[in-house]
Structure formats: structure tokens, C-alpha cells
Amino acid sequence: MSARTKPTIDSTSRERMLARLRAAPASHSAIDNAARLGQRIDAHYASRLERQGTAPLDLPAVFQTMLETARARVWRADARSWPALLAQQLHESGIRRLLMDPASAEGAALSDALPPSVEAISYLRPLEQWKTELFDTVDAGFTVARSGIAATGTVILAPDAGTPRTVSLVPPLHIALVYADTLHRDLHAAARAERWSEGMPTNLVLVSGPSKTSDIQQTLAYGAHGPSRLWVVIVDPDDMAAGATS
CATH class of the missing domain: 1.20.5 (Single alpha-helices involved in coiled-coils or other helix-helix interfaces)
Structure with a gap:
């Protein structure tokens, strides 16, 4: 042969x-x-x-509705009140260790508002040096979104050195801060407005709800390939901020 x-x-x-x-x-x-x-x-x-129809949409309201449909918890606040609001929710939910970038403006603001019961951890070490600690002891990861897509309730993340993809992928709770003025109507509008074709980031992450999967029997399970919970704080201009909604 x-x-x-x-x-x-x-x-x-x-x-x-x-x-x-x-x-x-x-x-x-x-x-x-x-x-x-x-x-x-x-x-x-x-x-x-x-x-x-070309009538303008209330993009933050549509974004919130779609996120909540996908089992995310959503709050709306202004730029001054969101750190205290989020810090309170972290405390009430028993979050003890929060992975975040304290060097960013949002990270610094949240760090100042955190109660003593919540420890802020920065991503400064190579993954190999603290993989077990990260997977076993970190409760949540905090990210600031690049933008969002209202029609699908999608958070757009552009990971960087301070907030790598691991922050939104490994902890069981992913918390995303999204500015209302960065929301787009749909994926096409986002790609055009942000000119993706002229400089697509090397790692652009689109998050639509908690991680979920289903087997051949269509049994839905959350958290199999990423965070089982998603929190989103929509930061409105001061004159648009609404009360907290869960």
C-alpha cells in the first residue's frame, strides 16, 4: 500500500x-x-x-430594555452619582474583590466611593503569576465601554493594557459603564460612526447579556463560557438621568 x-x-x-x-x-x-x-x-x-421611520429613538431607553430582556441588571445615573450608586450595589451584593483599572478616570472615581468591604484590584501581573487567585477569588470585573448598540443591548469594549479582555471574561460578574452619548442605533451605525473600516481595533469585544449556552435539548445555561451576570450603568447627561432601575 x-x-x-x-x-x-x-x-x-x-x-x-x-x-x-x-x-x-x-x-x-x-x-x-x-x-x-x-x-x-x-x-x-x-x-x-x-x-x-426616521423619528429619533430614545437610545438609552431602548438599550436598557434590550439589556434587561437579556437578563442584565441596568441602572441609569449622572456623571456625579454613578460611583456611589455602583459602590452601594457592590456592597449590598456581597462583592469583596473587584478587578478594575484604578488609573482611569472612572476607576479612580469608583475607587474613592468603594466601602471598606470591597477591595479594588488592578491588573498589573502576567496572568500566569496569579491565574488561580484570579479565577478563585475575584468576584467582579469593571470595564468602561467604548460605546453601545441600542437595538441589541450590546456593550462594545476595546480592551487595553489596563483593562484586558480577562477583566470582562473571567470574573462571574461583569460590570460595564456606558455613556449614553456613545450609543448607536444598530451595528451598522456603530461601524460607520466609529469608522471601523479605517482602523479596526485588534480586539473589539461585543457583549450582549451574560454568557449563555444551550445543549442539544435546548437547555439554557448561564456562565459556561464567561460571566453568569452582567451589570450595566448608563451614564446620562445631568438633565436626563433617571432613577435606579433593577
Whole structure:
């Protein structure tokens, strides 16, 4: 029995293929195809908006409704009151260790408001040095969202060195702070307004509710691949802030 060998492409065939690609008309280039696809997507969303009506939506209200539908807890507050509100909720929920970036403006504000019962922990060590401690003793992770998508209740995160993806992925409770003026109507609006095509972040995370999965029998389980709970604080302008809602 002879062994089967994996077919290979010789250098002559490879050069012929590359030559055909280089000689292809400019109108059929990948850039032109992407531009045409972008125009089709824009036209689709414009048509849908026209059918739905162009009246402005209350994006924070829609965002909150969709998040709560996905089993997230949501509060709305202004820029001055959210740290105390969140600190109180952490204390009442028995959170003891909170992973966050105290160097950020929001992290510093929350740190100042935390009661003695809640310890703020920064992500300063390589994961290998404290993996067991992180997985076994950290109760929650706090992040500041880049923006949000109202139609789906989606929090958009852009992890960085101070708040890597681990902060929103490992602790059983993920807490996200979202500014109301960063909310977009839908995914298309977010991609266009933030100009993703001109500089897509290397790691953009979209969170729509707590982590959930289901088996072949359609039994839904939370927390199998990430946090089982999601809290979101929507920071409104001072004249829009509403009372806390759970």
C-alpha cells in the first residue's frame, strides 16, 4: 500500500496564478469589491430606516430594555452619582474583590466611593503569576465601554493594557459603564460612526447579556463560557438621568 502524499503547487503554477491576479482589471480588485459591498450595505440600512421611520429613538431607553430582556441588571445615573450608586450595589451584593483599572478616570472615581468591604484590584501581573487567585477569588470585573448598540443591548469594549479582555471574561460578574452619548442605533451605525473600516481595533469585544449556552435539548445555561451576570450603568447627561432601575 503506497502512502498518499498531499498535493502541492509547484513554483511555475504559483507564478501563473499570481500573474493572473496581478493582471486582473482594477474594477475587479478586492478594494473595489469591498467598496461596492459597503454601498450595498449602506443602501440596505438606509432603506430599512426609511421603512421604520426616521423619528429619533430614545437610545438609552431602548438599550436598557434590550439589556434587561437579556437578563442584565441596568441602572441609569449622572456623571456625579454613578460611583456611589455602583459602590452601594457592590456592597449590598456581597462583592469583596473587584478587578478594575484604578488609573482611569472612572476607576479612580469608583475607587474613592468603594466601602471598606470591597477591595479594588488592578491588573498589573502576567496572568500566569496569579491565574488561580484570579479565577478563585475575584468576584467582579469593571470595564468602561467604548460605546453601545441600542437595538441589541450590546456593550462594545476595546480592551487595553489596563483593562484586558480577562477583566470582562473571567470574573462571574461583569460590570460595564456606558455613556449614553456613545450609543448607536444598530451595528451598522456603530461601524460607520466609529469608522471601523479605517482602523479596526485588534480586539473589539461585543457583549450582549451574560454568557449563555444551550445543549442539544435546548437547555439554557448561564456562565459556561464567561460571566453568569452582567451589570450595566448608563451614564446620562445631568438633565436626563433617571432613577435606579433593577
